[in-house]
Amino acid sequence: MAIRLVVALLITAFATWIRVALAPAESGGRFITLSLAAALSALYGGFRVGMFSTVVGMLFINYLLVKPYFSFAIENPVEAFWLNTWHLITQLVVVGSISFMQQQNQRLRQATTDIQLGAKQLEDTFEHSSTGMAHSHIDGRWIRVNQTYCDLIGYTKAEIQALSFRDFTHPDDLRLDEDQLARTLKGDIASYNIEKRYIHKQGQAVWVHLTLSLVREPGGQPDYLIAVVQDITASKATEQALRTSEQLLRQANQLAGLASWHADVATRRFVTLSGSHEVLDLPSAEFSDDELLALTHPDDRAMVLKHWAMAVKGLADYDIEYRLIIRGDHRWFSVRAEFDRDAQGRAVRALGVTQDITERKRHEMQIQQLNASLEQRIEERTRALKAAYDELESYSYAVAHDLRSPLRIINGFAQALQEDNPEWAGESRSHLERIMGASKKMGELIDGLLTLSQFSRGDLQRKPVNLSTIATRLLEEFSSTDPQRQVRWEVEPGLNAMADPPLVEALLQNLLHNAWKYSAQTPQAVIRVYAQVEKGQTRFCVSDNGAGFDMARANKLFQPFQRLHMPHEFAGLGIGLATSLRIVQRHGGGMAATAEPGKGATFCFSLYAPLAA
Incomplete structure (x- = not known):
């Protein structure tokens, strides 16, 4: 503001100097030049600056151009008063008018700026809206389309100008759109909202929510259409x-x-x-x-x-x-x-x-009733089986006792005949020896039957058992009783299991005795005791390189009194392997054999509950 006042002061002083320089004081029009200065000051600085220039100019004129000059003493006060008063009133009107025009111009410029800004914002809103927007003539020709609308259907603005909305509306949705448009043009409705599909330039369907409004001329005639389109493909998919x-x-x-x-x-x-x-x-x-x-x-x-x-x-x-x-x-x-x-x-x-779960509950109740019934039946069957076993055991002992007595008599009389008749020779003595051998064989068969019966009954007592220790001791016993044999044997250390110790010893006794016996005719006999894991289960094996057997006859291998070799080849009753199988089965395990004639045999068994070393 101070700068404007200084400028107004300079303009007024300059105008005063020109007035003094151009005409003598006695000439008329003292305030003409000062009026111009006030107008210029008002144009430059506004109403207050213009009035400041007016007052300063009046001081200058009264000091310089009113007699007596160079003083504020005035000869004719009345004349001076009216001249100054009319000049002040005139300047108020002029400066006020200028100020008023400036304010109006300023308001006009501001209004123009606001209109331009609003138009730009409206244009920006249209062009950069996240929603597709378009203006079109009533006949479908486009007036303008924003970029979002173009991106929605995959066409450029130039390509869209050559198309109608019917060209990319899904055929199944076109009828609904046109029906609503017709109602809008007739005046039944002012606008409508529908969900429809566009066909993208790439061929896929795009679901949109369309809001279409009709703009009318002042006379009520349809002017143009406004379409607002929002992509709802994702929500439709959802x-x-x-x-x-x-x-x-x-x-x-x-x-x-x-x-x-x-x-x-x-x-x-x-x-x-x-x-x-x-x-x-x-x-x-x-x-x-x-x-x-x-x-x-x-x-x-x-x-x-x-x-x-x-x-x-x-x-x-x-x-x-x-x-x-x-x-x-x-x-x-x-x-x-x-x-x-x-x-x-x-x-x-x-x-x-x-x-x-009603059916499940009913089944559970039925199962409970069935279990109770089964438990009772199992108890009854167990008692019956126990009675049968007890009866079988009594029968076995009775049969063994009743058979042994005649055998002892037969064998005794045969020995008596042999002792009473030393002179008998040839065929008679041969008959006596065959009678005595048959009675002895019959006794061994009875003992085998009792042994097989013994291993099929009784309670099983599982304890930690070291099979390596038992096998080593048994092989050492075989070596000491048959010192002329040269047999190389190998026992894997740390073979442990949870089993009944007496039964396991009888099992190894039978298997190792067979290996020792059937390798007797092999010059360099080898017997091995080892373990292997098959399908997560430990199997213990006894193998030899002896006579072996034909696997085609293996079905008779574990049957009592069935032998795969002739009696003159290898002695025995055929009861050992049957007994071994019974022992393994009582432990819940299984036994299998592999062999080849002249190349030995391998017997492997499991005891159900292996114990890590």
Whole structure:
């Protein structure tokens, strides 16, 4: 402001100097030049600056051009008063008019600027909107289209100008769009909203929400159309996915016999989802807690309330089974629920599933009844089997005792005849020796039968057993009783198992005795005892490189009194392997053999419960 006043002062001083220089003081028009200075000052600085120039100019004129000159003493005060007064009034009008015009011009410029800014903002809003926008003539020709609209359908602005909206509207949706447009043009409606599909330039369908409005001329005639288009493809895909999920949930509920539900903990309302209450034949889709409790079997209500309260507090999971009475029918349900909680940990909502388990419960009761019946039948069968075993044992001992007595008599009389008749020779003595040998053989067979019977009964006492120690001791005994044999034997250390020690020793006794016997005719005999793991189970093996046998006859291998070699080749009764199999089977294991004539045999067995070394 100070600068404007200084400028106004200089302009006024300059105008005063020109007035003094151009005409004498006595000439008229003292204030003409000063009026111009005030007008210029007002144009430059506004009303106050113009009035400042007016007052300063009046001082200059009265000092310089009014007699007496160079003083403010005035000869004719009346004349001076009227001259100054009219000059001041004139300048007020001039400066005020100038100021008023300046304000009007300023307002006009501001209005013009605001209009231009608004037009630009409107243009920017149209062009850069995230929603597709377009203006078109009534006949469908485009007036303008923004870039979002172009991007939505994949065409450039130049390409769209050669097309109509009918060209890229899906054929199935065109009829609806045109019907609504016709109603708008007739004046039935001012605008309409529809969901429709555009065909993208690349061929895929684009779902949009279209809002179309008609702008009319002042006379009411249709002028142009405004289209606002929003891409809703993603939301449509979400809706489709939701419908698919609901349909799959409904199908899953039907297949599994489930009802899905949610509950508002505050209002205590239970609502089933996707009509799943029909799956369980529930009376309605929504229940209050009192209504649901009224359906609950009286014996289960206290349990249900207790578990629900604990689950709401977060003290336990809600996973229970209880009964509902539906249309007079008692049915069992399994119910599970999880809770949504707020920031303070308070339960807000429960999401759960309910499954009808009535059939399962009925089957469980039937199984319990069947188990009770089976246990009773097993006990009866066990008693019967025990009685049969006891009877068989008594029979075996009785038979053995009754058979041994005649054998002893036969053998005794044969020995007496041999001693009383030393002169007998040839065929008679041969007959006596055959009688004595047959009676001895018969005794061994009776002992084998008793041994086989013994290993098939009695209680099994499992204890830690070191098979390596037993095998080593047995082989050392065989070596000491048959010192002329040169046999190389190998026993893998640390072969341990949980088994009955006496039975395992008898098992190894039979297998190692067979290996020792059937390798007797092999010059460099080798016997091995080792373990191998097959399908996670430990198997113990005894192998030799002796006579072996033909695997085609292996089906007779473990049958009592069945032998694969002639008696003159290898002595024996054929009871050892049958006894060994009985011992292995009593331990819950199995036994298998592999062999080849002249190349030895391998017998492997498992005892069901191997113990790591």
